[in-house]
Amino acid sequence: MSKYDVVIIGSGLSGLLCGNILSKEGKSVCILEKQHQFGGNLQTFKREGKVFDTGVHYVGGLGEGQNLHQYFKYAEIVDKLKLERLDIDAFDKISFKGKTYSFAQGFDNFVETLANDFPKEREALNNYKTQIKDICSHFPLYNLRPNLGLDNELDYFGKSVGDFLQSITPNKTLQNVLAGNNLLYAGIPNKTPVATHALITNSLIEGAYRFEDGSDQLADLLIETIKNNGGTLINSSEVRKLEMGNGKIESAILTNGEVIEANTFISTIHPSLTLAMTDSKLLRKSYRSRINDLEETMSVFATYFSFKPDSFKYLNYNYYHFNENNVWSVPNYNHDKWPQEFLFLTLPNSKSKTFAETATAMTYMSYDEVKQWEKSTIGNRGNEYEEFKKYKAEKLIDNIDKQFPGFKDSIENYYTSTPLSMKAYTGTKNGSMYGILHDSNDPLKTKISPRTKIPNLLLSGQNVNFHGVLGVTVASVFTCTEMLGMEYLLEKINNA
Ligand SMILES: Cc1cc2nc3c(=O)[nH]c(=O)nc-3n(C[C@H](O)[C@H](O)[C@H](O)COP(=O)(O)OP(=O)(O)OC[C@H]3O[C@@H](n4cnc5c(N)ncnc54)[C@H](O)[C@@H]3O)c2cc1C
Numbered sequence: 001m002s003k004y005d006v007v008i009i010g011s012g013l014s015g016l017l018c019g020n021i022l023s024k025e026g027k028s029v030c031i032l033e034k035q036h037q038f039g040g041n042l043q044t045f046k047r048e049g050k051v052f053d054t055g056v057h058y059v060g061g062l063g064e065g066q067n068l069h070q071y072f073k074y075a076e077i078v079d080k081l082k083l084e085r086l087d088i089d090a091f092d093k094i095s096f097k098g099k100t101y102s103f104a105q106g107f108d109n110f111v112e113t114l115a116n117d118f119p120k121e122r123e124a125l126n127n128y129k130t131q132i133k134d135i136c137s138h139f140p141l142y143n144l145r146p147n148l149g150l151d152n153e154l155d156y157f158g159k160s161v162g163d164f165l166q167s168i169t170p171n172k173t174l175q176n177v178l179a180g181n182n183l184l185y186a187g188i189p190n191k192t193p194v195a196t197h198a199l200i201t202n203s204l205i206e207g208a209y210r211f212e213d214g215s216d217q218l219a220d221l222l223i224e225t226i227k228n229n230g231g232t233l234i235n236s237s238e239v240r241k242l243e244m245g246n247g248k249i250e251s252a253i254l255t256n257g258e259v260i261e262a263n264t265f266i267s268t269i270h271p272s273l274t275l276a277m278t279d280s281k282l283l284r285k286s287y288r289s290r291i292n293d294l295e296e297t298m299s300v301f302a303t304y305f306s307f308k309p310d311s312f313k314y315l316n317y318n319y320y321h322f323n324e325n326n327v328w329s330v331p332n333y334n335h336d337k338w339p340q341e342f343l344f345l346t347l348p349n350s351k352s353k354t355f356a357e358t359a360t361a362m363t364y365m366s367y368d369e370v371k372q373w374e375k376s377t378i379g380n381r382g383n384e385y386e387e388f389k390k391y392k393a394e395k396l397i398d399n400i401d402k403q404f405p406g407f408k409d410s411i412e413n414y415y416t417s418t419p420l421s422m423k424a425y426t427g428t429k430n431g432s433m434y435g436i437l438h439d440s441n442d443p444l445k446t447k448i449s450p451r452t453k454i455p456n457l458l459l460s461g462q463n464v465n466f467h468g469v470l471g472v473t474v475a476s477v478f479t480c481t482e483m484l485g486m487e488y489l490l491e492k493i494n495n496a
Contacts, residue, residue, distance in 0.1 A: 004030045004232075006483070007252050007262035009239045012040020012426070013056075013469060014268035014461040016222035017476035020075045023229035025484055025492075030260060031231070032252060034238035039219030040426055045304075047415060050349075050357045052304040054417070054425070056215035057345055057360065058086065058318060059469040060203030068203070070144055071473050074496035077221040082212040084348040087316040089113060091208035094180030095321040095403065101177045102317075103205070107133070110205050114177070124169040128178065131168070132205075135198040141474045142199060144494055146486045153195070157443035161197040162189025162328075176327045180320050183343050183362065184468070186297040186433050188331050193440040196466065203470050212348045218469075242278040248456045249278070266479060268461035269427055270435060271448055282453040294446060295439065296432035297467075298330045299419035301339075301365035303393045306358050311410035314356040318345045321403055329364055338392070339363040344400055361396055367419045367430035378424055389416045434467035450479040458482055 006022050008015045011033035023029045037043050041055025061068035062083060072078035089109065090102035104113040107129045115122040135156050140147040161182075165175040179187060181204075185196045211217055223233060241253040242265060251261045267274040272292045275283060322341045326332055329340045342363040346356035370388075373381045393416050401408040419431030428435055438446045448464045458479050462468070465475035481489050 002028075004028045004260070004262040006030070006264045006266060007032065007260055008266045008268065009252065009274070010034075010040060010268035010461065011038040011219075011233060011235075012268060012461065013042055013218065013222075013472045014476045014479075015040070015266075016042075016219060016226065017075065017473060018266050018268065018460055018480055019226045019231050019233070020077075020222050020229075021477065021480045021489070022483065023226050023231040024076075025480075025489075027483070029226065029231040030262065031226070031233045032237045032239050032254070032260065033233065033235045034427070035425070036236050038223060038233060038235060039216055042215050042219040043425070044214040044216040045415075047304075047413065048306055050306050051214040051216075051347065052358055052415070053211070053215050053347055053360065054302075056211070056218070056469060057347075058091075058204075058208055058210045060200070060206055060208055061470050062209045063207035066203075066206055067142055067144060068470050068473060070496065071477065071493060074493040075222065076225055077218070080217075080221050082217060082350070083209045084212050084316075086208040086210060086318070090317045091204060092181050092318045092320060094177050094327075095319065096176055096180060096327065097173065097322075097325055101180070103181070105205060105208055107205055114174075117177075118171065118174050121169055121171055121174050124171070124174065128168050131164075132198045132202050135195060136202045139195070139199065141478055141490075142470075144490060146490045147478065147481075148486065154443055154447075156195035156198065157193040157438060157447065158440055159194045160190050160440040161187060161192045161194045164194040164197070165189075176322075176325075179327050180322075181318070181343075182327060183320065183329075183341070183364070186330055186364070186437070187328060188437070189328050190331075191437065191439045191441065193438050193443065196438060199466065199471070200468060210348050213350055214347070239277065242274075242457070244278060244280050244454075247282070249454060264456045264458065264483060266458045266460055268459075268476075270429060270461075271459055271463050272429070273427060274457075274459060278454070278457075280454055284453070287453070290445060291448070295437045296429045297434040297437045298333070298364050299367050299422055299431035300362050300417075300433050301392055301396075301419070302360060302362045302417045303396055304358065304360050304415045304417075306412045306414070307356055307410045308412045310352070310355045312346070312356050312359065312404075312407065314348065314352070314354060315344075315346045318343060319403065321399070323399070333364060333366055335366065335369065338365075339396055339399055342396060342399060344403070361400055363396060365392075365419055367423075370418045370420045370431075373420060374423075378421070381420075389418060392416070435461075435463040450475075450482055 005027040092103040111125045238255045346359045422431030460479035
């Protein structure tokens with residue numbers, strides 16, 4: 001049995017990017033994935049020959065010269081991606097208190113568009129633009145600069161998005177509108193760091209894109225590069241244990257008993273699941289309890305629609321609707337008022353630019369609502385669970401139909417996913433959407449370092465740094481710099 005330079009646990013975006021980078025830099029890598037399909041949240045599913053995205057719907061930063069574009073250029077995938085740019089004047093529409101507001105691409109366009117709705121707030125909007133850009137400038141890897149520990153990133157983890165928006169304007173409607181796409185980070189105004197809001201908002205305003213025919217193309221392209229570089233990927237291989245020897249990890253043991261040896265191990269799965277794989281004393285009790293006690297982000301209920309042919313127009317924007325006078329639904333979650341909000345979007349397909357084949361709607365759902373079925377396996381949760389999903393989906397459909405009359409009649413079929421599906425497919429605790437919740441009240445507590453006290457165990461993925469395609473890309477690069485050197489890797493990326 002050969003011994004790899006690196007074993008990577010998990011084949012989500014992080015595992016695949018780490019595999020791409022390290023194999024490109026000459027390391028022998030082996031990626032172990034517990035599911036049959038590679039890709040984690042990049043997985044899609046097909047019904048009636050139509051593609052449905054599960055965990056990635058739109059991304060920013062993919063324009064020429066922008067951060068994600070450069071990272072993907074280095075990864076040798078950027079030119080092969082099939083992208084659809086969202087509406088320049090309205091990539092997101094926020095339907096709040098009976099009116100719809102548009103987020104435009106390009107910062108000046110963004111300010112102008114919102115200033116039309118809030119003419120007295122032009123100065124506040126300009127200030128918002130300046131401050132968002134300033135916050136982002138303090139994140140070195142976001143700006144493709146080596147992270148030498150000299151930037152004061154933590155300051156922006158220690159300030160909440162709610163306080164930030166209040167400092168921008170006393171106008172409550174504008175505060176809510178500016179946070180209207182907070183489902184992208186499951187926001188809590190007095191906890192979510194302003195950094196989270198700023199980095200995500202900035203990248204989308206710079207350029208917002210969807211993946212045509214599905215986000216699994218990202219996984220497929222990365223897999224191809226890893227294989228071309230001589231890397232190995234093994235599916236249906238759940239890592240159960242990390243076996244210690246001589247003060248470091250010697251091998252990963254799979255549930256089928258197979259043993260995979262390597263010099264370095266990178267785990268891209270939830271850190272508490274990683275810690276549970278080893279009882280090494282090198283990981284202190286205090287570290288373990290800190291990680292295990294961290295709060296998770298909210299979970300989600302998603303409904304995937306397939307349309308009758310040529311019946312529902314493709315929408316080149318994302319639609320966030322709120323039934324309440326408050327866009328912060330997570331801290332105000334009320335089971336009796338469900339759904340308090342939803343995100344509705346169509347998936348671009350190469351067959352038609354006019355009509356959509358599929359659409360997705362997402363709204364928060366607390367894990368408690370499905371906990372009673374957690375012991376049974378997928379497909380065996382019984383009629384009551386099926387009835388529950390149907391009841392919820394139809395409520396959601398009625399809500400969407402009010403915003404898009406005729407929507408209901410266009411539906412051919414629909415499929416649902418609950419927090420239990422999220423938990424089963426990605427292994428996040430309680431089906432959490434984005435993993436660990438960053439808390440501005442105690443920023444150090446929720447900051448996870450890629451390094452651990454086990455010298456050859458590194459962490460990566462959405463819980464190290466940020467979630468999302470851009471956040472996870474930065475996290476993966478950060479982890480790989482531990483093996484390759486910060487300045488070396490950033491120079492290679494910038495010169496790609
Ligand atoms: C509903 C939803 C919508 C989203 N929409 C967007 C969006 O529009 N834009 C955006 O940028 N981001 C979006 N995100 C966030 C984004 O999808 C994630 O942050 C990102 O894909 C996480 O990548 P990852 O590699 O860290 O983790 P994952 O994708 O979760 O990958 C982890 C992998 O590890 C595997 N694994 C777990 N345990 C083991 C084990 N013991 N052994 C082997 N393998 C294991 C899992 O099966 C999985 O494949 C969304 C997320 C959700 C849930």
